[in-house]
Amino acid sequence: MDAAPGRIVIGCWLMDAAPGRAADWLPVDADGRRASVMAPAEQSLLNKLIRHNLVNNQNQVEVLQRDPSSPLFSVKTFEELRLKPQLLQGVYNMGFNRPSRIQENALPMMLAEPYQNLIAQSQSGTGKTAAFSLAMLSHVEPSNKWPQCLCITPTYELALQIGFVITQMGKFYPEVQLAYAVRGSRVPRGTLVEQQIVIGTPGTVLDWALKLKVFDPKKIRLFVLDEADIMIGIQGHQDQSIRIQRLLPKDCQMLLLSATFEESVWRFAKRVIPDPIIIKLKREEETLETIKQFYVVCKEKEDKFTALCNIYGILTIAQAMIFCQTRSMALWLCNRLFKEGHQVALLSGELMVEQRAAVIERFRDGKEKVLVTTNVCSRGIDVEQVSIVVNFDLPVDRDGNADNETYLHRIGRTGRFGKRGFAFNLVDSQDSMDIINQIELHFGRKILKLDTDDLDELERIMK
Numbered sequence: 001m002d003a004a005p006g007r008i009v010i011g012c013w014l015m016d017a018a019p020g021r022a023a024d025w026l027p028v029d030a031d032g033r034r035a036s037v038m039a040p041a042e043q044s045l046l047n048k049l050i051r052h053n054l055v056n057n058q059n060q061v062e063v064l065q066r067d068p069s070s071p072l073f074s075v076k077t078f079e080e081l082r083l084k085p086q087l088l089q090g091v092y093n094m095g096f097n098r099p100s101r102i103q104e105n106a107l108p109m110m111l112a113e114p115y116q117n118l119i120a121q122s123q124s125g126t127g128k129t130a131a132f133s134l135a136m137l138s139h140v141e142p143s144n145k146w147p148q149c150l151c152i153t154p155t156y157e158l159a160l161q162i163g164f165v166i167t168q169m170g171k172f173y174p175e176v177q178l179a180y181a182v183r184g185s186r187v188p189r190g191t192l193v194e195q196q197i198v199i200g201t202p203g204t205v206l207d208w209a210l211k212l213k214v215f216d217p218k219k220i221r222l223f224v225l226d227e228a229d230i231m232i233g234i235q236g237h238q239d240q241s242i243r244i245q246r247l248l249p250k251d252c253q254m255l256l257l258s259a260t261f262e263e264s265v266w267r268f269a270k271r272v273i274p275d276p277i278i279i280k281l282k283r284e285e286e287t288l289e290t291i292k293q294f295y296v297v298c299k300e301k302e303d304k305f306t307a308l309c310n311i312y313g314i315l316t317i318a319q320a321m322i323f324c325q326t327r328s329m330a331l332w333l334c335n336r337l338f339k340e341g342h343q344v345a346l347l348s349g350e351l352m353v354e355q356r357a358a359v360i361e362r363f364r365d366g367k368e369k370v371l372v373t374t375n376v377c378s379r380g381i382d383v384e385q386v387s388i389v390v391n392f393d394l395p396v397d398r399d400g401n402a403d404n405e406t407y408l409h410r411i412g413r414t415g416r417f418g419k420r421g422f423a424f425n426l427v428d429s430q431d432s433m434d435i436i437n438q439i440e441l442h443f444g445r446k447i448l449k450l451d452t453d454d455l456d457e458l459e460r461i462m463k
């Protein structure tokens with residue numbers, strides 16, 4: 001569906017941008033409230049939905065290994081892993097040529113006997129799911145018609161995403177079957193699950209094991225706890241995960257994966273995974289080095305809008321993201337831009353995850369050149385063509401001080417992999433000028449004053 005000029009694209013719908021109308025289109029949650037803050041599980045789901053490639057990571061993997069002399073320290077090819085031919089075919093069929101950095105180190109430990117317990121941490125999108133999916137498929141004995149691999153993950157939607165990866169990877173291995181232990185899944189009492197792999201959320205997995213007794217946890221050979229950092233943030237999941245782990249046999253291999261590793265995650269990981277090897281992939285640092293930063297002095301909102309229109313031609317040379325502090329401001333700005341005849345996409349917190357993914361997808365495909373958004377989008381979204389960020393509103397914390405971290409997340413992704421990026425900050429008061437000064441000081445990088453009325457100067461800067 002292509003957007004007609006002068007329309008705002010919200011979710012996968014088109015709507016006329018009459019002020020006040022958009023809210024009627026926005027989805028609400030089950031209680032009729034407008035969903036607002038993006039929960040970590042949703043953010044993770046969104047990342048998965050919009051991601052097509054591995055996140056490029058140049059940083060080193062740190063392996064804290066019990067036996068550093070192990071010959072299976074790392075592999076450079078999938079062949080070296082001696083996978084079943086059907087699985088190797090599945091991996092190549094997914095377009096994977098080489099193991100990613102984390103896979104290079106984790107896969108030998110996940111796959112080689114004697115099996116070792118593992119805690120692996122690497123940022124989202126670095127190939128963890130693909131790694132443990134391959135491990136699960138490898139461990140199964142297909143002639144045994146009972147669950148042998150169990151994976152728990154925080155939400156229903158995340159379970160489905162893992163299932164999708166396993167199904168793709170196991171495409172040429174149809175003897176291996178998958179069951180979902182998630183809300184709404186029905187297994188009548190008295191029947192037994194025959195699928196060899198079970199993916200589920202902690203509560204339903206416990207029900208299956210203890211209440212319904214539809215599978216025997218003592219027969220599980222491989223246990224995976226995915227998204228540990230999100231798991232511990234959901235009430236009850238931590239305890240349930242530990243209860244599940246205690247039902248498993250002592251010689252069951254256990255893997256725990258996490259995108260981040262704060263102290264609380266670490267404490268939890270050590271409680272769940274006995275005697276583990278730990279693999280950590282350092283996060284790619286976002287930097288402002290290749291980004292030219294400017295500020296434009298404006299009188300008030302209307303004046304900011306005029307400044308934005310003056311630079312609009314520049315924004316659409318590549319692609320641009322415009323950040324507003326509130327949803328209502330983002331909507332107001334979209335409406336105004338629409339009235340000027342510009343085609344923009346709006347991404348804000350009211351949208352459901354699938355709708356956000358659809359907006360980002362269209363933007364990534366270049367169907368819209370400009371995306372107006374709130375902080376919902378400051379992390380996670382990775383659109384390579386974005387070279388310009390406009391802070392229509394500067395990022396501030398609750399106390400009204402500069403939110404440096406959000407500033408970095410917003411603009412840090414424009415100058416990735418050495419590419420040039422531009423950031424324009426619209427300043428409409430002494431307070432916001434103070435914030436610019438704080439940001440300058442924090443990052444130790446100059447933010448230059450720009451006059452957007454002076455088109456010659458603008459052109460010179462962009463060259």
Ligand SMILES: Nc1ncnc2c1ncn2[C@@H]1O[C@H](COP(=O)(O)OP(=O)(O)OP(=O)(O)O)[C@@H](O)[C@H]1O
Pocket residue numbers: 044047048051052053054055094095096097098099100103122123124125126127128129130131259
């Ligand atoms: N070896 C590989 N070669 C190429 N692409 C890969 C490889 N491994 C994984 N991918 C792809 O990279 C993307 C990210 O992989 P994956 O979902 O496994 O990462 P992740 O670390 O589990 O992310 P998250 O923390 O969000 O769960 C996926 O689109 C996946 O298909």
